[in-house]
Amino acid sequence: MVRFFSPKVLEGQHVLISAGPTYEAIDPVRGLTNLSSGKMGFAIARAAHEAGAHVTLVAGPVSLPTPRGVGRINVRSALNMQKTLNVLSQNATVFISAAAVADWRPMQAAEQKIKKDGSGQVPTLSFVENPDILAGIATGVRALNNHLFCVGFAAESEDLLAHAQAKRKRKGVPLLVGNIGPDTFGQDDNALLLVDEQGEMDLPRAPKLTLARQLVAEIARRMPAPKP
Numbered sequence: 001m002v003r004f005f006s007p008k009v010l011e012g013q014h015v016l017i018s019a020g021p022t023y024e025a026i027d028p029v030r031g032l033t034n035l036s037s038g039k040m041g042f043a044i045a046r047a048a049h050e051a052g053a054h055v056t057l058v059a060g061p062v063s064l065p066t067p068r069g070v071g072r073i074n075v076r077s078a079l080n081m082q083k084t085l086n087v088l089s090q091n092a093t094v095f096i097s098a099a100a101v102a103d104w105r106p107m108q109a110a111e112q113k114i115k116k117d118g119s120g121q122v123p124t125l126s127f128v129e130n131p132d133i134l135a136g137i138a139t140g141v142r143a144l145n146n147h148l149f150c151v152g153f154a155a156e157s158e159d160l161l162a163h164a165q166a167k168r169k170r171k172g173v174p175l176l177v178g179n180i181g182p183d184t185f186g187q188d189d190n191a192l193l194l195v196d197e198q199g200e201m202d203l204p205r206a207p208k209l210t211l212a213r214q215l216v217a218e219i220a221r222r223m224p225a226p227k228p
């Protein structure tokens with residue numbers, strides 16, 4: 001149900017959200033991926049729509065229904081996701097990078113299924129690093145000119161605050177959201193740590209939709225005022 005009573009803090013904004021994992025093919029039937037369920041990104045899409053924004057979700061392979069009123073484009077690989085986000089970010093005013101982008105992809109996907117040869121030998125895989133999609137968009141002209149507000153996420157297994165602040169600066173984003181682990185993947189609850197230039201702020205453990213609504217309010221609060 002649409003929350004008619006929710007404040008329309010993102011009215012008039014075009015919000016672009018990436019969500020879920022990416023899938024990097026090894027051969028036609030195998031690939032490299034990760035445990036991201038996409039739940040947090042999808043919850044943010046719903047919350048941003050409730051807040052009055054025009055919302056587009058770019059989703060890696062996940063089995064989640066599209067939130068009502070939200071536009072969705074399905075992608076598979078990191079390169080695929082990057083191409084789509086680079087285009088759509090040209091018309092967005094907010095970009096929230098919630099996707100768990102694979103850091104590496106196999107150097108070359110085999111055209112045919114790799115077969116066992118019976119000798120017990122295992123295949124050797126070589127990897128190349130994927131491009132940093134968020135850093136590319138956050139250091140682009142639109143973001144630098146304050147036309148696009150970029151929000152990153154951080155998946156860390158230790159020392160969240162220090163890593164999150166360093167990552168925020170490295171990516172060039174005004175706001176970075178850390179998942180307070182240990183096992184948020186696939187869960188319906190989470191706790192978040194928000195870091196910005198001012199410092200840090202905790203969003204205590206709650207259902208992901210509740211956190212998404214709080215995050216949307218925090219984003220709206222930090223957006224540059226519209227030019228007269």
Ligand code: CTP
Pocket residue numbers: 078097098099100101102103130131132133134135151152153154155156167
């Ligand atoms: N991200 C991205 N493109 C990549 C890797 C990450 O856009 N190739 C984005 C994620 O969507 C997230 C942020 O960057 O918003 C941080 O992702 P994370 O995996 O925590 O950081 P990395 O920079 O990949 O560093 P590492 O995994 O080594 O900690």
Ligand code: CA
Pocket residue numbers: 101102103
């Ligand atoms: Ca990573």
